[in-house]
Amino acid sequence: xxxxxxxxxxxxxxxxxxxxxxxxxxxxxxxxxxxxxxxxxxxxxxxxxxxxxxxxxxxxxxxxxxxxxxxxxxxxxxxxxxxxxxxxxxxxxxxxxxxxxxxxxxxxxxxxxxxxxxxxxxxxxxxxxxxxxxxxxxxxxxxxxxxxxxxxxxxxxxxxxxxxxxxxxxxxxxxxxxxxxxxxxxxxxxxxxxxxxxxxxxxxxxxxxxxx
Amino acid sequence: xxxxxxxxxxxxxxxxxxxxxxxxxxxxxxxxxxxxxxxxxxxxxxxxxxxxxxxxxxxxxxxxxxxxxxxxxxxxxxxxxxxxxxxxxxxxxxxxxxxxxxxxxxxxxxxxxxxxxxxxxxxxxxxxxxxxxxxxxxxxxxxxxxxxxxxxxxxxxxxxxxxxxxxxxxxxxxxxxxxxxxxxxxxxxxxxxxxxxxxxxxxxxxxxxxxx
Numbered sequence: 001x002x003x004x005x006x007x008x009x010x011x012x013x014x015x016x017x018x019x020x021x022x023x024x025x026x027x028x029x030x031x032x033x034x035x036x037x038x039x040x041x042x043x044x045x046x047x048x049x050x051x052x053x054x055x056x057x058x059x060x061x062x063x064x065x066x067x068x069x070x071x072x073x074x075x076x077x078x079x080x081x082x083x084x085x086x087x088x089x090x091x092x093x094x095x096x097x098x099x100x101x102x103x104x105x106x107x108x109x110x111x112x113x114x115x116x117x118x119x120x121x122x123x124x125x126x127x128x129x130x131x132x133x134x135x136x137x138x139x140x141x142x143x144x145x146x147x148x149x150x151x152x153x154x155x156x157x158x159x160x161x162x163x164x165x166x167x168x169x170x171x172x173x174x175x176x177x178x179x180x181x182x183x184x185x186x187x188x189x190x191x192x193x194x195x196x197x198x199x200x201x202x203x204x205x206x207x208x209x210x211x212x
Numbered sequence: 213x214x215x216x217x218x219x220x221x222x223x224x225x226x227x228x229x230x231x232x233x234x235x236x237x238x239x240x241x242x243x244x245x246x247x248x249x250x251x252x253x254x255x256x257x258x259x260x261x262x263x264x265x266x267x268x269x270x271x272x273x274x275x276x277x278x279x280x281x282x283x284x285x286x287x288x289x290x291x292x293x294x295x296x297x298x299x300x301x302x303x304x305x306x307x308x309x310x311x312x313x314x315x316x317x318x319x320x321x322x323x324x325x326x327x328x329x330x331x332x333x334x335x336x337x338x339x340x341x342x343x344x345x346x347x348x349x350x351x352x353x354x355x356x357x358x359x360x361x362x363x364x365x366x367x368x369x370x371x372x373x374x375x376x377x378x379x380x381x382x383x384x385x386x387x388x389x390x391x392x393x394x395x396x397x398x399x400x401x402x403x404x405x406x407x408x409x410x411x412x413x414x415x416x417x418x419x420x421x422x423x424x
Binding site: 080084087088090091092093114116117118121188189190191193195196197198200205208212 | 292296299300302303304305326328329330333400401402403405406407408409410412413416417420421424
């Protein structure tokens with residue numbers, strides 16, 4: 001991830017810390033060398049690789065006019081799921097990932113790690129008021145599809161030009177008051193013996209179905 | 213998961229351990245009550261729920277004649293990925309999940325947890341010799357599709373009646389000598405800036421595409 005940052009987003013890097021083993025990287029600006037013990041204390045990983053970057057958090061404005069593909073996550077709590085969804089959304093060329101304020105922080109170290117660099121490429125924006133946002137999306141001609149166990153496994157839907165995919169929390173799904181404002185509720189067809197799919201798997205399947 | 217075992221697979225349970233708080237479950241056979249401290253020592257979770265079951269491992273014979281949907285995993289190493297793939301395969305009514313012997317153990321506690329009960333419903337079988345298996349699958353009229361970054365994003369393939377989906381390791385994919393024996397290599401189309409998808413996400417998308 002640090003390598004990719006250096007190549008593609010060097011302007012985001014504040015400084016880099018390495019262990020002595022990587023001293024040949026010393027041509028990089030703003031580089032600090034730490035002992036293994038110091039590095040262990042700095043890193044959030046239990047078995048760190050010996051290189052870390054401290055980066056600026058980018059602020060992005062939401063421009064609904066030019067956007068075509070949006071993912072909206074309501075109150076999701078698992079950092080591994082969020083990181084994986086960011087990586088997958090970036091794979092499917094999503095323009096924005098929107099996140100309600102009560103969700104896990106997208107700069108949580110586990111999210112950053114699971115996103116595999118996609119957090120630096122895909123704008124993630126926190127949303128204060130999801131009901132207001134839903135209204136804005138409609139005004140901007142977005143079609144909304146929500147993943148729900150109450151949904152239709154065979155929605156008769158032409159893939160629209162401007163589309164938002166909405167996913168709810170791991171344990172409670174999308175709240176009723178939001179569900180009622182969504183254009184189409186979709187359920188991935190499957191074995192009724194199995195209670196549900198993992199959230200990031202459902203999100204991956206829905207993105208492939210509607211954004212490919 | 214214990215609740216589901218009791219309802220659907222009671223014959224697999226050897227015994228159950230609970231903490232004193234759940235004493236009202238005492239009508240269950242082969243039940244032991246533990247103190248919180250004892251339970252903490254018994255459980256593999258850091259914050260256990262207070263109920264655990266010790267179960268028999270089921271032995272299943274592979275019957276290629278009656279099977280139609282098979283997932284084959286070669287040398288996968290992450291227990292969370294394996295558990296999630298077992299859950300997803302069960303959702304898509306897969307008949308067998310085959311696992312090469314050098315993969316992570318399917319009874320690893322993290323696999324059991326991530327499978328969310330699907331490990332008790334979907335037969336998982338370890339494979340000694342993958343090349344011999346590939347030959348057997350061909351003799352039994354299976355079509356093989358392998359997920360590969362060298363694959364075709366638009367394979368022109370009628371969905372066959374008997375199909376095996378093959379996935380390689382998180383870091384190295386499918387080895388060349390296996391890839392050369394696969395009928396069709398498939399790549400999920402996406403943003404070239406993103407190096408890859410998470411393995412369990414790729415597996416979920418491919419299962420939805422070919423097994424739905």
